[in-house]
Amino acid sequence: MTDLVIRPLVAGEENLFDSMPDPLPQLRKVAYADGIAGGGYRPEHTWVALRAGRVVGRAAWLLPPGAVGAPWLEQFDLDAEPEVGAALLHVAHEALGGPTSYFAALPAHWRRRPEVLAVVRAPMAAARLAGLVEGKERLRCSxxxxxxxxxxxxxxxxxxxxxxxxxxxxxxxxxxxxxxxxxxxxxxxxxxxxxxxxxxxxxxxxxxxxxxxxxxxxxxxxxxxxxxxxxxxxxxxxxxxxxxxxxxxxxxxxxxxxxxxxxxxxxxxxxxxxxxxxxxxxxxxxxxxxxxxxxxxxxx
CATH class of the missing domain: 3.40.630.30 (Gcn5-related N-acetyltransferase (GNAT))
Structure with a gap:
């Protein structure tokens, strides 16, 4: 991983975060630029892993204005091996003062969908490698x-x-x-x-x-x-x-x-x-x- 660069975003780099294609476009989510505009996402709470200038991992912690708790990891995407994602999380956790919760959003019935499993295995493995503990699963119904x-x-x-x-x-x-x-x-x-x-x-x-x-x-x-x-x-x-x-x-x-x-x-x-x-x-x-x-x- 010698060619890997891990760093937070700076103001105005929303396009860099969005340069990585959304691997799960079927999920409802707040667009990163909208989250920045609303104050929930912040550049200093957003980290990217770059390889040869290309974003291969991105992680955005969310903390709405007025919240009393710590930011939580809301968006975490990985187009690389789990070790890259774990390294990204380790660096970000150190800057954030320690690990926080990660709410891994997944499409419905994800375990029965090979195309989804191919996307989510790496970031979930990276979270475990970074020391986070997998807990309960909750389902949103409509x-x-x-x-x-x-x-x-x-x-x-x-x-x-x-x-x-x-x-x-x-x-x-x-x-x-x-x-x-x-x-x-x-x-x-x-x-x-x-x-x-x-x-x-x-x-x-x-x-x-x-x-x-x-x-x-x-x-x-x-x-x-x-x-x-x-x-x-x-x-x-x-x-x-x-x-x-x-x-x-x-x-x-x-x-x-x-x-x-x-x-x-x-x-x-x-x-x-x-x-x-x-x-x-x-x-x-x-x-x-x-x-x-x-x-x-x-x-x-």
Whole structure:
């Protein structure tokens, strides 16, 4: 790798970053130039690996204006061996004060698509070589106006009385099933969406629905119609049997408000939740594999 040059960008070099063809154009993403204009991407948080003047690796860390956390690696592309990508990450991590999380965005069903695997193997291997730890996989799903299924009508729904009622139900739900944007809430706002959704979702309580069985709460759904996309932001159950009807109700609320698309994020291992999302009309848009810095060993 003696002919390899690794360096950050300087202002005005957006075209250098974009000179590397996008290896996964089917993924929705913010263009690098747009991210620079919006302040989330910065030249000093963007690194390239050049070989004979050609970009063979690029990495852009994202930190939206006003964020309280550290920048995370949002875009990492590699047209070289994994060792080149690892070297790029090592140099950048040193300049950034240490490794940060990497949110590796991948097309839906990526493991079954050889053409995608050929693209993503190298950067993911480079992340591991650089010491990042591969963690959970999360799937982003999208409903785009397909007719909602008919439900049995076993449950009734109402809006919460106030924020205190939402918080009380959240405290009873140990493991929410859908948390859309949980990584961004933590990185940008320092908020745990699972335990403090109202710390991130600033809309009115009318965006929430409580599912009732004989008058007793059995589920809670939080929507956000005015985010970057209309979101099913939170879905938590006290009785799994309510899942299908509460999903339909949450999408119905957003559709009644004019949403033509609804986004929901779910952990890939939640097979039953994914199946219910699909029955409701959701389809997978993308996957995201989360790499995190290693946890320091405890000292005695």
């Amino acid at each position: 409903w785009t106006g397909t007719p909602l299924p008919t439900t049995a009508g076993r449950y009734t729904f109402r809006t919460p009385i106030d924020a205190a009622e939402i918080n009380a139900l959240v405290a009873r739900i140990a493991d929410p099933e859908v948390l859309t944007g949980v990584e961004i809430a933590r990185a940008v706002g320092g908020v745990d969406l699972a335990t403090d959704p109202l710390g991130w979702l600033a809309g009115p309580v009318e965006n929430w629905r409580i599912a009732l069985d004989a008058g007793e709460p059995v589920g809670l759904a939080g929507t956000a119609g005015d985010a970057c996309y209309p979101l099913l932001a939170y879905l938590g159950l006290l009785d799994e049997a309510v899942r299908s009807e509460l999903l339909v109700e949450a999408v119905r609320v957003l559709a009644a408000g004019g949403a033509r698309e609804v986004i929901a994020d779910v952990d890939a291992h939640r097979v039953a939740v994914l199946a219910e999302l699909e029955r409701t009309g959701f389809r997978q848009l993308r996957a995201r594999v989360i790499f995190t810095p290693p946890v320091p060993a405890a000292t005695s």
